[in-house]
Amino acid sequence: MRKVIITAKSHEILRERLPLHGYQVDYKPDITYDELKNSLDRVEGLIVSTRIPIDQPLLEAAQDLRWIGRLGSGMELIDVEFARSRGVKVVSSPEGNCDAVGEHALGMLLGLMNRIAWSHREVGEGLWKRDANRGWELGGRTVGIVGFGHTGAAFAKKLQGFDVTILAYDKYKSGFARGNIREASLEQVCRYADVLSFHVPLTGETRHMADTALFRSLGQKPWVLNTSRGEVLRTTAVVQALKENRIAGAGLDVLENERPETYTPEEKAELQWLTGQSNVLITPHIAGYSHESFYKMSKVILEKLGLDK
Template sequence: MATAEKTSYPKEKIRVLFLENISDLAVKNFRNSGYTQVEKISKALTEDELVKEIKDVHILGIRSKTQITPRILEAAKKLQAIGCFCIGVNQVNLKSATEHGVSVFNAPYSNTRSVAELVIGLAIMLIRRIPDKNKAAHEGIWMKDAKGSFELRGKTLGIIGYGNIGSQVSVLAEALGMKVLFYDTETKLPLGNAADGKTLKDVLSKSDVVTMHVPETAQTKNLINKSNLKYFKKGSILINYARGEVVELEALRKYIVDGHIGGAAIDVFPWEPEKNGDRFQTPLQDLPNVILTPHIGGSTEEAQQNIGEDVSLKLLNFLEKGNTFGSHTVPALALPPQEGSHRILHIHNNVPGVLSAINTALSDAKINIVGQYLKTNEEIGYVVLDVDKQLSNRAMQLLKEVKETIKVRMLY
């Protein structure tokens, strides 16, 4: 981690804002690195609130509730990076962030184990019909009955989305003696004895338990719907700890009431309350053998600490070294240190001629380039230049004047 001497900008002037009760470990990492303006707020902010708040913010940390819109990014004149302290980035308008040269980081692996363990636990609870027996016991009714209760061993688990979490669930399921089928739109190497089901229908029709682990996209909206719920085995179980829009809940209710689906566990919903204690409604309330949880699939202390560590270090590496590995907007570069020079970061629209314009401007001013690194994506280019110390301020001014420039920052 960089020390105070490594950067030319005054760390006490860098404002860091963390929303939604982000792990204290993230706050600690920034303060230990010399940043004094670190503010932590326990709740999400509305668009209007954040537009007012973000004008002087350099680093923003959020979780899944805060929505980063083009209007917010337009107001964020000093913003360098956004850290999404969760596994997804769909709460950020990535197109607008890219256009403004704001790097967006997340923690795609940090809560994998927490979700995977819970999915297996839910499968056990539902296949044994524990929710109904638990409810009866709380109501003073004794329901000692083996009918409709089964072991997981020997059953087939269908995994829809064989990514970080889906593949981890696969490993745990096999350890319990389950057979594993998976479906993914991309070719994936199976772990253990898991088998590629080839089609969604094939996996749904052969599985005793189906668990969803897909992102929220236009293609996955209502992926499980009234048209394909009929392919599920009678009495099978559905678990959705992925995204709220991937299951059509009204259709699922009908199939549970009809007895075709034997149980469900749902953690994510198309609409979720803003804060704890708010009224919550879903079509799946008051149904037999259904477990509803308030978006806590990855909410363990271990996961939150891992996320806090992972994302805060990515933000610090970008802020202090210019490293963009893991960014969803700025092209990925990891840079070796260069002694005896000053480092300047230049983000620009990816159009022909920009690099030539940069080099020409510096060459005409007789500014020596000690090192240069370039990476582009479809939208923008990211250039890191190590230049002669004595002429670095002049270089900064020239780079700001290059056509198509989005952002220029002196790193050290």
């Protein structure tokens, strides 16, 4: 029987639908790279996330592989070019979690601007500081969006009703300006934005695109959000920008290193400093991981593979 290995936590719809199309499903969300590489006999499909690299050696071992379904967006851990050269279909499901990312980004922004988490912490400590926790309104501001794919566009949609101007930069897209959304260069976004939100995939071009030079080029003092990939922002540069008062705050759903148990003393010190700031929010890569998106990502993969009936 044809096999599918699911290498990540996923909605049960995959385990329900795939057998209807003749697949034996092995649900192994904790499988390691080596275990997967040694388990590819008669495997025609892989369901993956960001946990295991699907690189050339693994693909060469997968002689019977016909397709790969990526839960969510971002293909940086899949050698897509090599896979497709071997006739392997590769699909992702950014449509399934872009709304969740957009809502999370908006939630972080409003939380930062209104000091919600920090003032809640202070109240729990018996403090009642109204003046120190006075918030800022979003209306009338300029929101810069770097990357206008599924999640960037979803964030822009969530901002409707807030009376903001949106400056959106995307190196590989154009013609998306409408209403309050204007196309802009990265330099223009950095110069005029009161909010700077990153929604780009992780590539050689975008790795550490938000570094010290970018933060020192800012014309305003924006709130900075990252719900894309941790390596898009250099953590040390974020810390420096906060200390130099170049940004109003930071909302980070992703970090360069998302395995705290592997942190160096320097990484531990940076994280401890960041989480101790009243103008910083950090969440554990959950923006695109809502209960609804958990289902929708799997459903989108089945649709794109023609296995949804």
